[in-house]
Amino acid sequence: MNVVDADGLVKRYRTGDQTLDALAGVDFDLDAGEFVSIMGPSGSGKTTLLNILGLLATPTEGRLRLDGQDVTGLSDRKRTAIRKRTIGFVFQHFYLLPTLTAVENVEVPLLLDQPPGLTKRARSLLERMGLGDRLDHRPDELSGGQKQRVAIARSLINDPKIVLADEPTGNLDSETGRKILDEFQRIADEDDVAIVAVTHDELVNEYVDRTVHLVDGTIGRERKSGG
Amino acid sequence: MAGRYFPAALMARRNLTRTKMRSLLASLGIVIGVIAIASLGMFGVALQYSFTQNLGDIGNQITVSPNAAENVTELTERDVRDIRRVASPTATVAPVKQRVEPVSFDRRTTGRQLVYGVENPAELYEAREGRITEPFRTGALVGANIAEEHDLHPGSTITVNESTVRVRAVLAEGDAFSSLNPDNRILLPASSFQERGYSQVYVIESSGSRANETAMAIRNSLNDRQERVNVMELGSIVDTIEQQFQIINTVLVGIASISLLVAGISILNVMLMSTVERREEIGVLRAVGYQKRDVLKVMLMEATLLGVLGGVAGVVLSLGAGLAINHYTVGDATAVFRMANAWYLGAAFSFGVVTSIVSGLYPAWKAASEEPVEALRG
Secondary structure, three states: OEEEEEEEEEEEEEEOOEEEEEEEEEEEEEEOOOEEEEEOOOOOOHHHHHHHHOOOOOOOEEEEEEOOEEOOOOOHHHHHHHHHHHEEEEOOOOOOOOOOOHHHHHHHHHOOOOOOOHHHHHHHHHHHOOOOOOOOOOHHHOOHHHHHHHHHHHHHOOOOOEEEEEOOOOOOOHHHHHHHHHHHHHHHHHHOOEEEEEOOOHHHHHOOOEEEEEEOOEEEEEEEOOO | OOOOOHHHHHHHHHHHHHOHHHHHHHHHHHHHHHHHHHHHHHHHHHHHHHHHHHHOOHHHEEEEEEOHHHOOOOEOHHHHHHHHHHOOOOOEEEEEEEEEEEEEOOOOOOEEEEEEEEOOHHHOOOEEEEOOOOOOOOOEEEOHHHHHHHOOOOOOEEEEOOEEEEEEEEEOOOOOOOOOOOOOOEEEEHHHOOOOOEOEEEEEOOOHHHHHHHHHHHHHHHOOOOOOEEEEEHHHHHHHHHHHHHHHHHHHHHHHHHHHHHHHHHHHHHHHHHHHHOHHHHHHHHHOOOOHHHHHHHHHHHHHHHHHHHHHHHHHHHHHHHHHHHHHHOOOHHHHOOHHHHHHHHHHHHHHHHHHHHHHHHHHHHHHOOOHHHHHOO
16 A cells, blocks of 8 residues: 555745745655655755655645545644654754654654553664663764654654655765664565655665655656666 | 653653753753742742831720710729630730829929829739739820930839829830830829729730731720710721731732743744754654644743743742742741741742743743644745
């Protein structure tokens, strides 16, 4: 079953009497466990698409189903609840909370709910990311690659169906970037988590199942990558 | 703290320690506000207490005098009996006679002076020099001021209505506001008066509220058909004065609250700065599934922590200030541990915390309603 099923997404911004179509009718499907990259020049609408898929923004037109549920036109509160349950985010600038340790940062999405075994799960995720010896370090004591791995562990704490990554390798050197992409590939294969990475980085395409090119808010040619 | 609130408190605490100096300064405002309110409040309590102490027992006293407006010129034996009947068994009821007599202190000049006839002065007064005899049948008692003015001591003689009288005792100074105050009086035995009626009857009860009841009973009993007597009772005056103190205290505390307002603005400022600086972090929280109210909760928790921190420090310092205030005004530092002070401390603490929370509301709301997409744009 498709975890993402988007039909004819349009996002229209109005500035004064001018209208700008950031997305002009995008269809996008995603299977469970699929690793897809979205590429395109700046201003092509990649981030807008990612925000819509992540329920951070709502499409002006079109329909979006996540995990079989129609999420078009839901209230902020309901979208937030679904986001918490089914989506994980990874950002270019990592966005870890500087005051919290690695384990606490991984716990953040569920910190207010405190489900039983939260800390144990956070630790095992970090160990899986090869950070078993950095559990109680603060972000400023970690390298860029380590921070991004903490961020990936954080995106997985809620057992998401989809992980959305915005330029995940953008702030990393290519060697570290490869390690991060290895992690993504492993997560997609082993955990059956669908991953969407918005990127400029050609390196990403060596790892993905499929690349979607966005040009001026529409999908260009699609290309299957050798996975 | 309840499990659900603990994680928010953890995040809030970590955030505050991130900018230690700023957080300390913000709660310093609350500390000052709490101290201002609590110590002014306690100062008022101490003033009121020392005032009541100085007033001494006048709240327990009742003075019954004939009502000249109704042509009553003296109180009779029967009136005195009636007063004794309605007063409580433990009360002192002392009828007093008055007469103007030519009095000479030095055998040469003679002036006319009011003299008082008292049956048993020992139940009303104490002697500073000499002894008040019981029963009081001969001699005279003089007040402290008269004794000083004319250099009188026990054994001195004065002339009253051309007969020589020996001074038996000089009376101790009385309460300034009391109608019993003997300082300027000459007291003679009541038996030396020919008049049968009394000019006044003093009643001393064991407490202010008893005095109030007795005063009403005397009015009911003696002023039944005719307004025969005036009953003056200082207890109600003391009550009025205490009410005035209460008002002054409220005004003082009100002025002190202004400092809390300033503290609130400083917390508002700190929290606003913090939300601007942490815009992206708050955006991430929203992106990973924090509801608006969750963000609100974390931010308000920070404001609450600032308030509680400042409040606790303020209360501790105010207790110190209270010890000093009570040491100097009442002369007893431990007088700070009185209910009224606890009330002011509690009120100051809660005002401090509430001020912080209220000041945190706007920044917290601002942080919570930020669009995560905007916040994460970088």
